[in-house]
Amino acid sequence: MDAFWLLLLLLIPFLLWTSSTFVFYFKKCFYVAWMMGLAVLAIPICILKSGGRDIENMRVIRSLVRHVKYFLGLRFEVSGWEHLQTEGPYVIISNHQSSLDVLGLMEILPDRCTMIAKKELVYAGTVGIVCWLGGIVFINRKKTNDAKSVMGDAAKTMLKDQIRLWVFPEGTRNQKGDLLPFKKGAFHLAVQAQAPIIPIVFSSYGNFYLRKEKQFKSGTITLKILPKIETKGMTTDDVSALSDKSYQAMRSVFTEISGSACQSNGPSGH
Numbered sequence: 282m283d284a285f286w287l288l289l290l291l292l293i294p295f296l297l298w299t300s301s302t303f304v305f306y307f308k309k310c311f312y313v314a315w316m317m318g319l320a321v322l323a324i325p326i327c328i329l330k331s332g333g334r335d336i337e338n339m340r341v342i343r344s345l346v347r348h349v350k351y352f353l354g355l356r357f358e359v360s361g362w363e364h365l366q367t368e369g370p371y372v373i374i375s376n377h378q379s380s381l382d383v384l385g386l387m388e389i390l391p392d393r394c395t396m397i398a399k400k401e402l403v404y405a406g407t408v409g410i411v412c413w414l415g416g417i418v419f420i421n422r423k424k425t426n427d428a429k430s431v432m433g434d435a436a437k438t439m440l441k442d443q444i445r446l447w448v449f450p451e452g453t454r455n456q457k458g459d460l461l462p463f464k465k466g467a468f469h470l471a472v473q474a475q476a477p478i479i480p481i482v483f484s485s486y487g488n489f490y491l492r493k494e495k496q497f498k499s500g501t502i503t504l505k506i507l508p509k510i511e512t513k514g515m516t517t518d519d520v521s522a523l524s525d526k527s528y529q530a531m532r533s534v535f536t537e538i539s540g541s542a543c544q545s546n547g548p549s550g551h
């Protein structure tokens with residue numbers, strides 16, 4: 282009888298560990314807690330290094346975040362590195378599936394590059410403080426005119442301070458197995474700064490991260506960096522065509538690198 286209870290006791294953690302729902306919640310909670318903890322570490326380092334909000338803090342954040350993938354059983358396969366070897370300012374656009382995108386973003390983040398994010402992110406505890414210290418540009422998505430004016434200022438800052446900006450042109454997280462239609466802000470930004478656009482595509486997370494089914498398995502994410510799209514000489518009139526061209530290029534690559542995971546994930550953004 283004693284041996285039975287002992288066996289049962291040993292079996293419980295094993296069963297918990299192998300239960301995919303448990304793994305799903307455990308990995309998610311771990312991710313949030315670990316990032317919050319890393320942010321506690323990052324805050325004083327950033328302040329001591331740069332004295333406050335500074336894009337150079339992204340180097341600190343990048344080096345602190347890069348190991349997190351190992352804990353979650355994720356691997357990245359990156360191609361097209363050569364397309365990031367571009368001098369001066371540019372606008373990176375990529376698809377946005379989940380907060381896990383931060384891991385891929387930090388895997389390839391070039392120097393002097395920060396992001397455009399929704400303003401709510403600044404309230405995300407220690408992570409929010411780190412985002413502010415890293416120079417992230419916050420926009421209010423509910424107030425288009427405010428967002429446009431913030432992005433107009435960002436175009437000037439890009440040129441003045443020689444920085445790069447990473448924008449998620451879908452404007453929200455999306456895991457529907459396809460790209461959402463693009464918002465126009467990223468393209469106005471690039472045209473206003475007369476800076477090239479570098480599209481980057483993350484393959485679908487649908488083969489390892491299924492929110493509805495509560496599954497978070499190990500997996501490999503393909504990141505494909507596409508050739509830059511020049512905007513020199515373009516005006517506001519060219520924005521729609523530029524957006525369409527970028528969308529078509531990214532969508533076909535998304536389908537190509539996602540394989541069967543593409544379209545297999547139900548309509549649940551996270």
Ligand SMILES: CCCCCC/C=C\CCCCCCCCCC(=O)SCCNC(=O)CCNC(=O)[C@H](O)C(C)(C)COP(=O)(O)OP(=O)(O)OC[C@H]1O[C@@H](n2cnc3c(N)ncnc32)[C@H](O)[C@@H]1OP(=O)(O)O
Nearest residue numbers: 319320323345398399425428429432452464465466467469
């Ligand atoms: C070490 C510790 C660990 C710490 C943890 C990690 C810490 C840090 C890591 C960093 C992590 C950062 C990750 C950040 C992720 C955050 C991602 C997000 O928040 S996604 C959501 C926010 N982003 C966006 O919304 C960007 C894309 N959106 C847009 O660009 C939109 O266009 C807009 C918000 C500017 C406007 O929205 P909306 O009105 O809905 O959109 P449109 O239909 O596109 O535009 C309406 C018309 O306005 C014209 N327009 C748009 N922009 C401009 C402009 N800049 N100038 C002039 N005109 C503009 C547009 O053309 C439309 O007019 P039309 O006549 O129809 O063409």
Ligand SMILES: CCCCCCCC/C=C\CCCCCCCC(=O)OC[C@@H](O)COP(=O)(O)O
Nearest residue numbers: 312313316379380383404405406408452453454
């Ligand atoms: C005290 C408040 C606590 C808030 C807890 C949030 C903590 C998040 C912790 C760890 C994750 C680290 C990565 C943070 C970056 C997440 C960026 C992100 O994915 O934002 C969502 C935004 O793109 C789109 O949002 P919507 O789906 O349009 O809405």
